[in-house]
Amino acid sequence: MVKQKIPYTTTTAIADRICQSLGIGESEVLRQAFMEYAKSISLITERVHSKI
Numbered sequence: 001m002v003k004q005k006i007p008y009t010t011t012t013a014i015a016d017r018i019c020q021s022l023g024i025g026e027s028e029v030l031r032q033a034f035m036e037y038a039k040s041i042s043l044i045t046e047r048v049h050s051k052i
Helices: 008-022 026-051
Strands: none
Touching: 008 026
């Protein structure tokens, strides 16, 4: 499965839309997104280790 890379302008537009709809700054949106990403990686790691 090959993931298609999202163009930078599309990524920026998505981030801008999230900022506007939530009424928070870009840095806060990126912080929250990173925290969710880290949580999902942790869950995947737990699942992998529990199956070994």
